[in-house]
Amino acid sequence: MALVYLKNKKNGITYVYESENYWDKAKQQSRSRRVCIGKLDPHTGELLPSKRLAEPEPARKPGPVPATETKRLYAGATYLLDAIGDKLGITADLKQCFPECDKQLLSIAFYLILEDHNPLMRFSKWALTHCHPYGKEIPSQRSSDFFASITEEARERFFRLQSRRRAEQEYWAYDTTTLSSYSESLKQVKYGKNKEHDLLPQLNLALLFGEQSNLPFYYRKLPGNITDVQTMKKLLADLDFFTYKKIKLVMDRGFYSEANVNAMYQHHLKFLIGVRVTLKYVQQELEAAKPQLHKWETFHPDHNLHAYSTTITWQYEQSRPYKKDVVKEERRAYLHLYFNKEKEADEANKLNRLLTKLKQELESGKRDPAHEKMYAKYFEVKATPKRGVSIKPKQEAIDAAASNNGYFALLSNEIKDPIQALSTYRNKDVIEKAFGNLKDRLNFRRMEVSSERSLDGKLFVEFVALIYLSYIKKVMQEKQLFQRYTLQGLLDELDVIECYERPGCEVQFGEITKRQMELYEALEVPPPTSL
Known part of the structure; x- marks a missing residue:
């Protein structure tokens, strides 16, 4: 059963229908039945369910829900993840996009975060000893069915909701990585240029990451033989589809081409991109700027390099097939040049x-x-x-x-200052760390799935887990917690806190040490008292 979106031209409201196809024997043709299930919020794009379909929640007294059986479970680390999910809106967005399986999704994501490098077949054992959103075990044979049930439409709604929670003024780092696979049945697994020199066929993964928030909010998978520069056209189409506004992209020079820069100008995007110093127009500006790049006054001790900027004219071209012509215009751009002796x-x-x-x-x-x-x-x-x-x-x-040793260059249509451009560009290493978390921490370096739908679903759950990990690492860096803990060490420190469940009683946490209290406070989460 598919969802159909129809916009009423009179009132401008977009209504959502459930559409089911069937064969009409009398008319000997395919027909469809449609039932209106709600409408889209004009500001947030969220689905507002129809009142006739909304089921009233049973009335209950406010406060903690009494337990129904006696249990003693580890809950300190999952409590932390619950609080982060509420703070970032992950829990609410998943509930809206996956109303029937949001708790299973969260429980698997929590397991991937807390059990470093452990395969999903051990989830059942972990679930017996830990408090988690789903509260029950998910056998490994059922996990494949669960992954396959995650639809593309629900994933895209989640991307849209999460993107609106990010700062519009921040730059979005865009990059790709390779995921190797032993599978011969996945269509997009191809041999290509592997960034880690792995000889296996691969799948490429593209990721968008907020530089200030340090949080990912969009990804998509690509065939393994697609190069970075070829992905830009599809990215721009996706950004248009999600109706993102005030987009600012930062990318390395693997994405540079004249066609891609023209496309970003055409879509009115702000960008910062690495460029090769061997390009003709860069070489011309570099030769003129070399005397300046060797003067003391252009040296910046904080970055240990010389920096110089110049305004250039970009020769913009746009092909218009419908008019069978090519628009040629001049656009302003800023070329930032750098020299580092080391x-x-x-x-x-x-x-x-x-x-x-x-x-x-x-x-x-x-x-x-x-x-x-x-x-x-x-x-x-x-x-x-x-x-x-x-x-x-x-x-x-x-x-x-x-003659080009020690020099490098950046191109932007917004940032005028070379040091600001360099700082923004270097901040995109958060995406490299995210790829490391996905491959190593979340055990996704080699894909162990055999069907396309299972791969899509598992990749989405890994992505949700990556949002939590990215937030924790960001706060740990800001609060200088890495001086005392590793990421796994911090989670292990909280994971030993127990909670107690007894029939007819509220769930209670066990003793919490001073060090554990300090960790909760540093991570901006109120310490638990009772659930």
Whole structure:
């Protein structure tokens, strides 16, 4: 049964219908039945259920719900996650998007967070000893069915709700990573350029991350043979679909192309992107700016580098197929140039080692097919019957490559100050840490699923768990808790707190130490007294 959205042209209200297709034997054609289940809130996009379908909640006395059986469970860490979920709106958004299975989803996410590297087959054992939202075990054979039940529509609603809780003024870091797989049945698992040099086929994952909030709010999976630069067109289409406003993107130079920059101008986005210094227009500006980049007055001790900015004119082009023409305009952009002496030395050593390796391969006759372009670029190789192989370096090419050592560049259509641009760009390392959490902490480096729908569902649960982990790590860094705890150590410190359930009585927590109280307060969560 699918959902259909229809907008009333008179009052502007979008109504939501449940649509079911059936075969009409009398008319010998396919028909559909539609039942209105509510309407969309014009401001938040949330579904407002129809009053005739809303079931009245049974009246109950305010306060904690009495237990129905005797239990002693670990609850300190799950209490923390419950409080974070309420604070970030995760619990409310999941309940709205997954009304029938939100508690199961949260319980699996809590397990992935608290049980580092443990497979889901151990969830049942963990559930017997811990207080968690679902309150019951989920057998491993049922977890695959549960993942497959998570629909694309519900996921997109969750993305939309979470995005509205992020700061509109912050930049959104966008990047991709690779997830390897042994499965031969997943359609998007392909061989491609693996960022971790894994020889297995892979799936690519794209993630959007708020730089100030340090929280992810959108992801999508891609075929493993898709390059970074090819993903931009689909990202912009998704941003239009979710009706995000005041979008600001920060990306590394793997996403740079003239077409992508033109597309961001066309969609009226603010951006900050890394660019290669070998590009023609960058080289022209760099040659003119090099004297400034070696002066003391452009040195910034906090970042240990020289920085210089210049305003450039971007030659904007937009193809219009419906009019069969190309719009050409000039747009303002800011090119930020940097020089770092230590980076210059490191890159010089790297170039020297590369040239030595290439020469050894040529001399030994063991040429690497992947290095053929570099052989031709840096060496002149001649073979004669008498003298054998003669290898002569192309010094002009080597000098040209060395002339760029220590320099790098950023391009923006909003940020004018080079240090502000650098700080914003470097803050995007939160997305690299997020990828590390997803692969290592949440045990998703190798995908252990065999069906597309199970993969989609499991990836979404991992994403929800990633939001919690990102928040905890952010607060730990702000409160300097990493000086005393690892992430796992902090969770373990709270996980030993027990709660007691007795029939007819309120659930009570056990003793809480001073150190545990301080941790709750540092994480901005009120310490538990009773549930």
